Amino acid sequence: MKTKQHILLIGATGLFYLASCKGPAQKAAMVLPPTPVSVVPAVTGTAVYYDKYPATVVALNQVELRAQVSGYITGIFFKEGEVVQKGKPLYEIDRRKYEASYRQAEASIAQAKANLTKAQKDADRYHKLAEQDAIARQTLDNADAALDVSRSQLAAAEASLLAARTDLDYSIIKAPFTGRIGISQVKLGAQVSAGTTLLNTMSSENPIAVDFVVNENDIPRFSALQGKAVAAGDSTFRLQLPNGKPYDEPGRIAVIDRGVDNLTATIKVRIEFNNPKGELKEGMSGVMNVLNDQSGDRVIIPYKSVVEQMGEFFVFVAKDTVAEQRKIHLGPRMRDRIVVMDGVQQGDLIVTEGLNRLRDGGKIDTTTVKKAPDAAAKK
Numbered sequence: 001m002k003t004k005q006h007i008l009l010i011g012a013t014g015l016f017y018l019a020s021c022k023g024p025a026q027k028a029a030m031v032l033p034p035t036p037v038s039v040v041p042a043v044t045g046t047a048v049y050y051d052k053y054p055a056t057v058v059a060l061n062q063v064e065l066r067a068q069v070s071g072y073i074t075g076i077f078f079k080e081g082e083v084v085q086k087g088k089p090l091y092e093i094d095r096r097k098y099e100a101s102y103r104q105a106e107a108s109i110a111q112a113k114a115n116l117t118k119a120q121k122d123a124d125r126y127h128k129l130a131e132q133d134a135i136a137r138q139t140l141d142n143a144d145a146a147l148d149v150s151r152s153q154l155a156a157a158e159a160s161l162l163a164a165r166t167d168l169d170y171s172i173i174k175a176p177f178t179g180r181i182g183i184s185q186v187k188l189g190a191q192v193s194a195g196t197t198l199l200n201t202m203s204s205e206n207p208i209a210v211d212f213v214v215n216e217n218d219i220p221r222f223s224a225l226q227g228k229a230v231a232a233g234d235s236t237f238r239l240q241l242p243n244g245k246p247y248d249e250p251g252r253i254a255v256i257d258r259g260v261d262n263l264t265a266t267i268k269v270r271i272e273f274n275n276p277k278g279e280l281k282e283g284m285s286g287v288m289n290v291l292n293d294q295s296g297d298r299v300i301i302p303y304k305s306v307v308e309q310m311g312e313f314f315v316f317v318a319k320d321t322v323a324e325q326r327k328i329h330l331g332p333r334m335r336d337r338i339v340v341m342d343g344v345q346q347g348d349l350i351v352t353e354g355l356n357r358l359r360d361g362g363k364i365d366t367t368t369v370k371k372a373p374d375a376a377a378k379k
Helices: 002-030 096-131 137-170 216-225
Strands: 035-041 043-047 050-058 062-066 071-076 089-093 172-174 179-181 198-203 208-215 237-240 251-256 266-273 285-291 296-302 307-309 312-319 322-334 337-342 349-353 364-369
Touching: 035 312, 089 198, 096 137, 137 172, 208 216, 208 285, 216 251, 216 266, 237 251, 237 266, 296 349
Parallel strands: 035 364
Antiparallel strands: 035 349, 043 296, 050 208, 050 285, 062 198, 071 089, 089 172, 179 198, 208 266, 237 285, 251 266, 296 337, 307 312, 312 322, 312 349, 322 337
């Protein structure tokens, strides 16, 4: 029995000795070496960036050409798709009936004038006789009434002549303004009805406008820009074409809509552009780039140094041999770099590589330090 107790005592002593020998080695193994990282200094550069809005090109003037009198198309005087000048004849509707009505109205005026002249002479004659008490009073009254009727008949004839002249003028459809005309919806010989038949559509092209909507919170910002003089090379409003290329001409605010859409809390803004080459077409889509009012000298860091965690953004800043995690607020991205609105200052060493092995307060090895990029950072 004592022998067994001695054996157990010796075994326990041996285990304690082994444990005391392995403890320092295990503790040494738990101390992690510094994480090798690459860092770059945060720099201040000129950050010029734009807010982007989906936009649509619209004509400042657009009209559907419809016949205002009925008849058959007897003439088409334009080439489809061309620019027509204001007042140019475009379509002719059979004029014979309207010319006849006009001549008949002219004849009616001539007859009414003749009747008025006769009635005036009769009235003058009866008034002289009445002064001599040579006629009955009723005869004089009848003459005055006949004179009034003649005057009314002349006025009615003149109104009829005006209506006939208007219909005759409407038989020639003219361009209401200078613009580009589309594909004709009717051909020669087609019958058209007053007010219903669509003949064509035309729209102005130079200048032209671009519409987009902005949040109601941005109304003061755009109101401040309204009326601003636009110089050559102004970059406040820049249009990106559907093919991705920028449009060369500068824009200016033509109008801000009268009210806010209460369903979307947005308001429409219209920008006017010169369109000398006809590059912008009504209905074309694009992207309106509006110069952000926070553009200027900003802190810029590499985009790859940003870590996102649950919708928030962080970077690691090297403080001697320790990585300090900082929360930041981002501005716009500019290619491989990004603007930082706050959280980082110029000169802070930002960790760009080795981020996946870092934690706040972790040891780092910054033996590899990259040079700062050029201070001027443009989008």
